[in-house]
Amino acid sequence: MLDHLTVVTHPLVQHKLTLMREKDTSTASFRQLLREISLLLAYEVTRELPMTTKRIETPLCEMDAPAIEGKKLALVSILRAGNGLLDGILELIPAARVGFVGLYRDPETLQPVQYYCKLPEQLEDRVTIVVDPMLATGNSSAAAVDLIKSKGGRNIRFLCLLAAPEGVARMQAAHPDVPIVTAALDSHLNDHGYIVPGLGDAGDRMFGTK
Numbered sequence: 001m002l003d004h005l006t007v008v009t010h011p012l013v014q015h016k017l018t019l020m021r022e023k024d025t026s027t028a029s030f031r032q033l034l035r036e037i038s039l040l041l042a043y044e045v046t047r048e049l050p051m052t053t054k055r056i057e058t059p060l061c062e063m064d065a066p067a068i069e070g071k072k073l074a075l076v077s078i079l080r081a082g083n084g085l086l087d088g089i090l091e092l093i094p095a096a097r098v099g100f101v102g103l104y105r106d107p108e109t110l111q112p113v114q115y116y117c118k119l120p121e122q123l124e125d126r127v128t129i130v131v132d133p134m135l136a137t138g139n140s141s142a143a144a145v146d147l148i149k150s151k152g153g154r155n156i157r158f159l160c161l162l163a164a165p166e167g168v169a170r171m172q173a174a175h176p177d178v179p180i181v182t183a184a185l186d187s188h189l190n191d192h193g194y195i196v197p198g199l200g201d202a203g204d205r206m207f208g209t210k
Ligand SMILES: O=P(O)(O)OC[C@H]1O[C@H](OP(=O)(O)OP(=O)(O)O)[C@H](O)[C@@H]1O
Pocket: 078, 079, 080, 081, 082, 103, 104, 105, 106, 110, 112, 132, 133, 134, 135, 136, 137, 138, 139, 140, 141, 167, 193, 201, 202, 203, 204
């Protein structure tokens, strides 16, 4: 079982995260670093995936070799910033099914506004990994998991890059069955709901929209 909260302290992850936090890191570098970190975080969040065996032939003999049941995995990206994490994991597990939940956070109320939802079928039979780089108030991730559960999802994990204590508490209260994997647990949220020290607005930094 994954713990309720896993902070991935691997030096490669921490080094790349520091580069991403720096305000002068370019959009191109930010995106590249997020792709690289997503490969490393994927390693952690995919622990305990359902395994099967397949009959293969080595140069010496036949064997039943372990293999991931890729089709049993659903990845759900919370648009738009989630796509930065999604791409790396898909490189590692190309057979995974992919869903999207479009949410943006109202800057005044900090409540998520939904504008899109397309999820894979038969979620009840899959491990579902929800990805979004930022867990701030936790309102967006809690809403995304609500949606996934309403469509049958049961075995769900949440992968992010930065978490605030407020967001972890919100997820723990709303979805205690959903383990969280993150690269860092930051100090707090500021008055505008931004993670401090954080890295700013992940979507804007990924796509150069500000
Ligand atoms: O935990 P919360 O307080 O809900 O905040 C986190 C959300 O805010 C960001 O999305 P944003 O609303 O900026 O949308 P974007 O990805 O389109 O930029 C981020 O990618 C999360 O989805």
